Amino acid sequence: MRVIERERADAQFLQDADLRFRIVMRSFHDSLEALRAVNLLFVASGDVTREEFDAFAGPLSQAHPETRAVIFHRLVVDADRDAFEAARRKIFPSYQITEQGPGGLVRAPRRPVYLVVDYLVPYKGNEIILGYNVFSYLPQRELFKRAIETGQAGASGVMPLMQIGGGPGLVIVMPVYRPGATLADPAARAAAVIGDTAVSLDLAGLLQRNLDQAGVLAQPGIALDVRGIDHLASHAYRFGAYAAPLPWWRQWFGAEPRTAQRTIEVAGSRWQLTVRSRKGALPGHVASNAILALSLLLTLVTASYIQARALRTRRIELLVRQRTRALKRAGDALRLYQRAVESSANGIILVDALSGDNRIAYVNPAYERLKGRTAAQLLALRVVDLADEGPDEPGMQEMLNAMRERRAGHAVVRQRGLNGRARYSEVYIAPVNRPDGVIDHFVLSVYDVTTAKRYEEELERRARYDSLTGLANRAQLKDRLEQAMSFAAADGAPLWTVALDLDQFRFVNDTLGHGMGDQLLRQAAPRIAQALPRTDTVARTGGDEFVLILTGCRDERSAATTVRRVLDALAEPLVLGGQTLVVTGSAGVAAFPGDGQDAETLIKHAEVAMYRAKEAGRNTVQFYRPAMTARALERLELEGALRHALAHGEFELHYQPQVDVASGQVVGMEALLRWRHPRLGLVQPERFIGLAEETGLIVPIGAWVLRTAALQNRAWQRAGYGPLRIAVNMSARQFAEPGLAREVAAVLAESGLAPDSLEVEVTESLVMTDAEAAIATMHELKAMGVAMSIDDFGTGYSSLSYLKRFPVDVLKIDRSFVHDLAGDSADAAMVDAIISLARGLRLRVIAEGVETCAQLDYLRDQGCDLVQGYLYSRALPVAEAEQLLRAGRRVEPNTAAA
Structure with a gap:
């Protein structure tokens, strides 16, 4: 019976000890889960603001009252220290990077790198640690290094806390890496780390609260010790209490000490949990020993066999009753556990x-x-x-x-x-x-x-795929391209990298809005993907830029055919915002290994070839050639110089006379932009106009042209040269600006030029891109009295229904039709049709690029109103143009040029 009682007491003690062990492990687990939640915020959002951190970490801190602080430590190198401190002082005026000195926190001396408290919750009461460099404290520095080596959370031993309340506590950290970084090994993780998230815990308060909520602290005679193992500074906590060492006679009555131990690991930090009990013997145990002693005594005194049997009977009855009560308690406990499991x-x-x-x-x-x-x-x-x-x-x-x-x-x-x-x-x-x-x-x-x-899974998908189109993003592209290069190198098969860019995508964004631009990309992406085999890769790398990886093309001809198939699929008409648009693309191709042996070089060379395709007229394919790199560098140099040309006064206007065919009089001038670079000399428009449109610089440059031409025309009129109309070309980007009419009105007011002395030229393809918006802008200008003309007429795709709605005064015949006028019947028929159309719509007609007397005679016979070209004059600088006006404005054909 004593054995049974001892086994039951042992089982009860082990059950009590296991409950305490589980509460401690759950306490550590909850703290780790809170830390992982904060860390996931940085994984999901990348660059987390202070406001986002406070909004996310605040509820976690409130839900875990023993959490002294939730912190984001940021890595700061010494070169960035001054800028970092200055930025933080905009929020916290006394902010500085600090360390522990003899008398408290002091400004940290210069060090190669700091791990600084940047964000923390709660702020009140923790102000002292804002800016604290935890690298100055060896245990925390070693803890951070261990977390980087493992790529997992790391827990410290017990250490003194600087937060609210002070005292010993526990710090758990988890590294934060740069979004999209590769974390394959410790070296890669060390290169990608930007800091860590951390929680500072009042470990004693955390365990005390959880043990108390479970009701185990109220049980007398049982104590729990929690001690750190292998810590730099070991520390022990005790929860509950037990009595002093027991005298021998109590141990004889069954009150014996019991001990249970378990070692657990929390984020790389080991802890030893010990439960001790010195409870007294259970009643049955005491009674059994007492009866035994009494029996021996009675045997010695009376040696009465009958009385001994009676005592034995009573002892058995007592034990049966005690066992019955114990079984009832065990049954009640079992039912309680069962209900807990079921609930x-x-x-x-x-x-x-x-x-x-x-x-x-x-x-x-x-x-x-x-x-x-x-x-x-x-x-x-x-x-x-x-x-x-x-x-x-x-x-x-x-x-x-x-x-x-x-x-x-x-x-x-x-x-x-x-x-x-x-x-x-x-x-x-x-x-x-x-x-x-x-x-x-x-x-x-x-x-x-x-x-x-x-x-x-969603975070992983967003890290690898473009959220707008669903295509691979830049990170996924790099992995797939490196894998494809490995296979190609092993098999000796060619590999082609294609840089594809949509033509005039910026114009769609500027005229129809970024929402329509996003819709365009969503429609273009599946067209590109469906035109390629499933084994090939399509990635969107930003804006309207795509990169293709072709693995099944044997040679340049096969690759060109595949890319051409993609461009043809892309050029199919699509409906966007109720309008039917045709969007083309330009592609550049680089081959592995000939054009590059790493992903970055291949993509760069493919982009160089793509820019060459755009220069060659768009909607084309160009293969990379080494000479293109020099051209691309020249283009970059030209773009850099172009950004400074306007501020440095390097632009100037030349003026080409527009001559009345019947009288030979100069009735107007077309203002043509020239760039006189201090080193490159006179840069021709075809070298920089397209570049200015791509970069958006055409808008401020166009505004300068408009203002300069208006002021010059007004100056000529005040000099007594008579009425003269000045024609100014406007780019698509400038014409799409919402305040264009106000800008023109401001220029007219500043210069004092009459509105009918200004003529705005727009191309036919420009007005047809967004015809309704273009018509509205043209009506605004026309209402002011400004003349309107359509340049390069015949090269676009306008319909008669639109043309009669355009409030224009002049149709300008493109020079491509005038050049072969005498020898090409198709060009002659086109010119005849344009002149007849203008007559029917009561519009004037001007032909540009007139260089021969034969061209002039034909145009005169067909009833063309005005001409301009080398037959009369090239584009003249201001001084020469003024000399022509001063001479009477009548010019004769230059037969020598003809």
């Missing part, structure tokens, strides 16, 4: 470890709800039947290994839920021992982590 919100499974195939012996209602099946249906299954892919699933393999090796385990398993959708469960496996030490069951605790898993 748990998490699934619990009991597995028969002796069945050989791990049959399910019990499931609680929470797991029935999770699976959408009854307990009767689940009890017929094996553990392996719970996973979607059976034993082949990695998580299930870990579970089976743990049960086969008779040990605790942890795994994430994918299962089908009630609605058939995949759900993810985090499963903890714990073996259950019989009194003889044999494991007869396993307890599986199942936590539904589907939401967190899907969140992680």
Whole structure:
């Protein structure tokens, strides 16, 4: 009977100790989960602002009152220290990077690198640590290095805390890396780290609260010791109390000390948990010893056999009653545990470890709800039947290994839920021992982590794919290109990298808005992808820029055919905002290994070839040639110089006379832009106008042209040269500016020029890109009295229905039709048609590029109103143009030029 009582007391003590162990482990686990949640904020958002950090970390801090502070430490190199401190002083005027000195915190001396407290919650009461360099404290520096080496969270030993309340505590950190960085090894992680997230814990308060909430601190005679192992500064905490060492006579009556220990690891930090008990003997134990002593005494005194039997009978009856009460208490406890298991919100499974195939012996209602099946249906299954892919699933393999090796385990398993959708469960496996030490069951605790898993998958998808088009992004492109290069190098097969850019995409954004531009990209992306084999890769690298990886093309001809197929698919008409648009693309191709042996070089050379394709007329394919690099560098140099040309006064206007065919009089001038570079000399317009349009510089340059031409015309009129109309070309970007009419009105007011002395020229293709918006702007200018003309007429695609709605005064015949007027019947027919059309619409006609007398005679015979070209005059500088006006404004054809 004494053995039975001792075994029961031992079992009760082990149960009490295990409960305390679980509370401690759950306390550490909750703190780690809070830290991981804050770290996920940086993984998801990249550059987290202070306001976002406060909004996210504030509720976590309030939910965990023993968390002294939630912190973001930022790595700052010494070269950036002054700028970093200056930026933070805009928010905190006294901000500086500090370290611990003899008398408290002092300004940190110069060091190569600092790990600085940048964000923290709560701020009140923790102000002292803002800006503190934790690298100045060796244990925290070593903790940060350990976290980088493992790529996981790291926990310190017990250390003094500087936050609210001070005293000893625990710090757990988790590295924060640059978005998109490769984290394959410690060196890569060290290069990508930008800081860490950390929580400072009042460990004693955390464990005290959780143990008290569980009601175990109220149990007398049991104490829990929590001690750090292998820490730089070991420290122990004690929860609960027990009596002083017991005298021998109490031990004889069964009051014996009991001890249980367990070692756990928390984020790389080891802790030893010890539970001790010095409770007195249970009543049955005391009674058994007392009766034994009395029996011996009575035997010695009376030696009465009958009385001994009576005493024995009474002792047995007493023990039976005590055993009955103990069994009742055990039954009550068992029912309590059963109700707790059945009421748990998490699934619990009991597995028969002796069945050989791990049959399910019990499931609680929470797991029935999770699976959408009854307990009767689940009890017929094996553990392996719970996973979607059976034993082949990695998580299930870990579970089976743990049960086969008779040990605790942890795994994430994918299962089908009630609605058939995949759900993810985090499963903890714990073996259950019989009194003889044999494991007869396993307890599986199942936590539904589907939401967190899907969140992680979404973060991974966003890190690898473009959110707008669903194509691979730059990070995914680099991985696939490096993999393709490895295969190509091994097989000796060619590999082609294509840089593809949409033509005039910036104009779509400027005229129709960025929303329409996004719609255009969503429609263009599947066209590009569907024109390629499934084995090839399409990535969007930014804006309207795409990169293609072609693996199945044997030579340049095959690659060119494939890219041409992509461009043809792209050029199919598409409907955008109720309008039908035709969008083309320009492509550049670089070959591996001839044009580059790494991903960055291949993409760069493909982009160089793509820019050459744009210069060659767009909607074309160009293969990279080494000479293109020099041209690209020249283009970059020219772009840089162009950005400074306006501020340095390097632009000037030349003026080409517009001559009345009937009288030979100069009735107008077209203002033509010239760039006189101090080193390059006179730069021709065809070299920089397109570049100015691509970079957006054409808008301020066009405004300068408009103002300068208006002021010059007004100056000529005041000099007495008579009425004269000045024609100014406007680019698509300038014409699409919302305040264009106000700008023109301001220029007229400043210069004093009459509106009818100004003529605005726009190209036919420009007005047809967004015809309704163009018509509205033209009406605004026309209402002011400004003349309108359509330049390069005949090269666009305007319809008669639109043309009659345009409030224009002049149609300008493109020089391409005038050049072969005498020898090409098609060009002559086009010129005749344009002149006849203008007559029907009561518009004047001007032909540009007139260089021969034959061209002039033909145009005169057909009734053309005005001409301009080298036959009369080239574009003249201001002084020469003024000399022509001073001479009477009548010019004769230059027959020598003809």
